[in-house]
Amino acid sequence: MGTIQFKQLTFNYPDQATPLFKDVTLQFDASWRLGLIGRNGRGKTTLLKLLQRQLEFDGQLKTDLDFHYFPQTVADPSQLARDVLMTLGQLDDSTFWQIERELNLLKVDLDCLWQPFNTLSPGEQTKALLALLFIDEHHFQLIDEPTNHLDQDGRDTVAHYLQQKTGFIVISHDRHFLNQVIDHVLSINRADITVQQGDYQTWQTTQEQQTQSEQHQNSLLKSEIKRLNQTAQQKSQWSQQAERGKNAGSVKNESANLDKGFIGHRAAKVMKRATTITARSEQAATEKQGLLKNVEITAPLTINNQSLKPQQIVLTATDLVLEQDGRALNQPLSFELKAGQQVALTGANGTGKSTFIKALLALPEMQHQVSGQLTIAPRIKVS
Structure with a gap:
């Protein structure tokens, strides 16, 4: 081939x-x-x-x-x-x-x-x-x-x-x-x-290993970015303090005669160092965007059933027989569905599973397609 x-x-x-x-x-x-x-x-x-x-x-x-x-x-x-x-x-x-x-x-x-x-x-x-x-x-x-x-x-x-x-x-x-x-x-x-x-x-298995590796790298990088940001902020504060000291109008102690040029030079070095650290932090943040690139994000599935009371009967079938083109699809079926219950509807193809769902969605219009009784509690919306 x-x-x-x-x-x-x-x-x-x-x-x-x-x-x-x-x-x-x-x-x-x-x-x-x-x-x-x-x-x-x-x-x-x-x-x-x-x-x-x-x-x-x-x-x-x-x-x-x-x-x-x-x-x-x-x-x-x-x-x-x-x-x-x-x-x-x-x-x-x-x-x-x-x-x-x-x-x-x-x-x-x-x-x-x-x-x-x-x-x-x-x-x-x-x-x-x-x-x-x-x-x-x-x-x-x-x-x-x-x-x-x-x-x-x-x-x-x-x-x-x-x-x-x-x-x-x-x-x-x-x-x-x-x-x-x-x-x-x-x-x-x-x-x-x-x-x-x-x-x-x-x-x-390979995907899970890759995800764990990316998440570990992401955690390390976040810690590094946090440390770099804190250091850059600290250096910037030191530089600003030194610059203020250089321009003080008068100081009532021996430090009044300190060399303003020396202080300014030191402040400039500290500021340059702070700028470099900030740049490193921003570069690390940019690199972080490449991580977790294939980690899937799963949104939670929610169902709005707050209006239902515990053990409330939501759905009742009594001797229900589904029909299609005049042909019965099942033996008489009787059951109750209560709030909070989760029921699987199973059966071979052609036994009426989809027809049952259609009957629920179209009540009461589809009553002529069934024998027996299928009822749903008042004010219940079927999605």
Whole structure:
């Protein structure tokens, strides 16, 4: 396989004051199973678009590969899922069996192929598009968040598939998934972009060691700056006192005859020394700006639940059955949710998890789509 190389890549969107990428030079082998990581907004998906030459940029891109991007864009999601997949995969009746094979491996009911694509659950849509990825042996795969909306079985299936494949770039925030499938990490950091051999855990260990080193250097530098500032301030005070003494009109003791030139010379030396120390302090402060360059800052997550009383019943479901297109998605469900409780909603793809959230967001308008009762406490706002 070949290589992928960026030389002096510079790119920014029209409304950006500073470039998203500036003079970036990267090279990676097309045989690598490369994990592309970074905070939201750092440019991971943009980098994949640049590889496909969908955006204009300054610099050079050298590669002999043809790229295939996941997830593919569905032009008309109201079409039957089967027609959507045939169009995207350029398949016909004689080759569509490959899709059916992959959907079986992904544990998707083939009846969904005869439903409009937009009526499938988010997880079913993801698996349908993954089936196209799995039958493609001719492109270098650019895989953007393949585990979104997947249940655990689906994640394991995708991980197993990628373990058998050589050469791809995958974006994911799922650390466990990345540890299963990658052998190199491309990290878009706050201040630079780095490439490292190993899985996500290897990269994280290196990152933590670098962070600890930078924080230690930062602590030492802060102490040095504080000491230099104190010394400069003290020297400056001594110089000012000496200068005042030189210009005293009269002194009623033997020191009245001291050589004013000597005092002035000494004051000037002290002032020069103070100026030098101040300059050193400012230089140290400038150097400090280069430290902690890639230490990530995490803002605390807050939830406004101050209006809730302890043990207040917030949500009640009684014999709740979710329905979609006249089809029941679950057995009757009854439960209470109290203030302060944190509940995980789990289940295989297509069992109604997203439909349940939509029912909560649309009360009471969606009552006609359920049987049983779903009630929320008065004056509670659902976000």
